[in-house]
Amino acid sequence: MGGSEDRYWRPWTHVPGATLPFGMVQLSPDTGTRGWDWCSGYHRSDSSIIGFSHTHLSGTGAADLLDFLVMPGTGRVVLSPGKREHPEEGYRSKFDRSTEQMEPGYYSVVLSKPNVRAEMTATERVGLHRYTFPASQEAWLIVDLSHVNGDSVRSATMVRKGEKGLRGGHQSFSWADARHSYFALELSKTPTNVEFFSEGKLVDSSQRTSGKDLKAVLHFHTEESEQIVVRVAISAVDEEGAEKNLRGEVGAWDAGELPGWDFDGVRAKARAAWAKQLSKIRVDTTNDDHKRVFYTAMYHMAMGPTLFDDVDGRYRGMDNKVHSLHHGQHNYTCFSLWDTFRAAHPMYVFLEPERVPEFCNTLVRMAHESPAGMPVWPLWGRETDCMTGYHSASVISEAIVKGVPGIDVKRAYAAMLKHAQTSNLHGLEYYRSKGYIPADKVDESVSRTFEYCYNDAAIAQVAERLGHTEDAAMLRNRATNYRRYFNKQSQFMQPVMADGSWATPFDPKGMGHFKQYRDFTESNSWQTTFGAQHDPAGLIKLFGSRQAFLAKLDELFNQSSELPPDAPPDIAGMVGQYAHGNEPSHHIAYLYVYGGEAHKTQERVRSLMETMYSPNPDGMAGNEDVGQMSAWFVMSSMGFYSVDPASGNFVVGSPLFDRAVMQLAGGKELVVEARRNGPKDVYVQSFALNDVPQKKLWFSYEDIKHGGKLSFVMGSQPNLQLGAAPEFAPPSLKA
Structure with a gap:
């Protein structure tokens, strides 16, 4: 990349989202989780997005990963993503492909149903989301731990961490059998309310929650064009490992604007990393x-x-x-x-x-x-x-x-x-x-x-x-x-x-x-x-x-x-x-x-x-x-x-x-x-x-x-x- 090569990069990979060279995180949109064409979670034939998960495979022909999906929305909350044929029935959203922007280390799209602009960038072990909301008294983010490729989660756990954080993980049984993955999630804005749902039922969000079908809904009041940044670190070891990865790569959660919440700064570093990588030849x-x-x-x-x-x-x-x-x-x-x-x-x-x-x-x-x-x-x-x-x-x-x-x-x-x-x-x-x-x-x-x-x-x-x-x-x-x-x-x-x-x-x-x-x-x-x-x-x-x-x-x-x-x-x-x-x-x-x-x-x-x-x-x-x-x-x-x-x-x-x-x-x-x-x-x-x-x-x-x-x-x-x-x-x- 670097200089003139920048315009010669074109994303015909199955993973259009944000990652670093050889990075652990591949933060990318998912449009489907079943079938040959959706082994990497995304296909250009689709007109709706389920959400944005943190791990993906690059054109393998076999399906797995898609850990820890995050999806923004407004209005009534629906806990299921809905079908591709009827995205209005779930939290899935249609999008106009002309609003997609893809470059090494960065992805952006406008989600039509909530009118939210979603942006993604990454460090090696952390994915950063930035969502620009409309004015709404019913803005929300859903965190879905049951969303993986193949619907193979058998056990998951999640707990609140302070006013702005979640910790958790799941074990999935798919192509990689009995696979462990964990996350640490932090928000730039305190939610007005946090709800946990296990098997579709509301449970006590003040306690650690377990189950196969586990979701969290984070509610917000947003002003016009207000931005909420979400930072998600992952680990295959445990929640503490994910939290250390978060601290080690994007700083302390209460560090204010810099360095912990500097989305554009992380994006610039990702772009520079790719410029160096692509300039090797x-x-x-x-x-x-x-x-x-x-x-x-x-x-x-x-x-x-x-x-x-x-x-x-x-x-x-x-x-x-x-x-x-x-x-x-x-x-x-x-x-x-x-x-x-x-x-x-x-x-x-x-x-x-x-x-x-x-x-x-x-x-x-x-x-x-x-x-x-x-x-x-x-x-x-x-x-x-x-x-x-x-x-x-x-x-x-x-x-x-x-x-x-x-x-x-x-x-x-x-x-x-x-x-x-x-x-x-x-x-x-x-x-x-x-x-x-x-x-x-x-x-x-x-x-x-x-x-x-x-x-x-x-x-x-x-x-x-x-x-x-x-x-x-x-x-x-x-x-x-x-x-x-x-x-x-x-x-x-x-x-x-x-x-x-x-x-x-x-x-x-x-x-x-x-x-x-x-x-x-x-x-x-x-x-x-x-x-x-x-x-x-x-x-x-x-x-x-x-x-x-x-x-x-x-x-x-x-x-x-x-x-x-x-x-x-x-x-x-x-x-x-x-x-x-x-x-x-x-x-x-x-x-x-x-x-x-x-x-x-x-x-x-x-x-x-x-x-x-x-x-x-x-x-x-x-x-x-x-x-x-x-x-x-x-x-x-x-x-x-x-x-x-x-x-x-x-x-x-x-x-x-x-x-x-x-x-x-x-x-x-x-x-x-x-x-x-x-x-x-x-x-x-x-x-x-x-x-x-x-x-x-x-x-x-x-x-x-x-x-x-x-x-x-x-x-x-x-x-x-x-x-x-x-x-x-x-x-x-x-x-």
């Missing part, structure tokens, strides 16, 4: 659409993982116990690892040198605290066990391979190896004993095997660095288990039964051989056949030759995009049977480089950047998945991609911008320059690394981690010789 281009998409993608990448500790260093662990960090340490949550290990976390190694050790050490702590071992998809101190593999190992291994300082490497390796050797979750026992997972024993067997192979390959990198050569050899050997699924006759990865026979019937576009469960994870055999990210060379050998492999790759992109009726909606953004809207496809366009036809990677990647992203509310082909969809664009637009992140290598594609400068640790810079005559110059004519001309189209993190320069000369016709020889192919698994 600066791009030069004459194409405004590309620039808008790029900086929106940069914004999305900083929506998670999210901070998950209190100002006193306490956090709730995966064992549901409260732990304390050493001074200066931080804990995080909301790791969409199956997605983000591919490009988001490799970008964080560049852009977030201070946070990456914290991310990794958080995952290591989780592995030792969680009964399930290595994290899969951890959310707010709970394991959702969503998706396949355990890509916390991939993220940790990548950072260790790249030499990121501050990671507890030995403790990390112990946790990773233990999981790889002893866990029996989701078919790992078959993976170890049989060398594959049988399709008649475990669901999504093919994808699970591929993901475990990648996990093994990643852990092997760490074993090698620590001198555990026997472990490394064993893990690398297991990382070839994916080959068991290759059917030479069909030329596809095909499910295998426990008796060793091929699963039938087999349709490469299908989800599985029978309806009980799928054989693939949000994909089919077309996409999974190219899923060996760690071993493209081994994959090429299965096909028999580079030519056969490249022909199959061409066939993937030139297929009909038809999918069976039972295909999940995640399989989107289709080009043939390539599905850019879902992560298993994200590396595939770069595989042409391994086969010696890099110009096809350049052409295909540029096409995907142009067709799968646009500066519009629906400008993304699939779920954001906490930054991965955006990270693919950001990295690809820089001219390279991490096909195998844990290897530390990057494969060259087609740079989108004339010049891009990325800030690295220690004040160093990575500069990408592309000389071209026009927008049709998508093909790399020559490539230089740190001013040294290259015959290969890949480079390592070691080449540029202390700063560097990637120089491209682009043209409208392909250079068929560049990187084509087998000896110039990017490295693959050394099995």
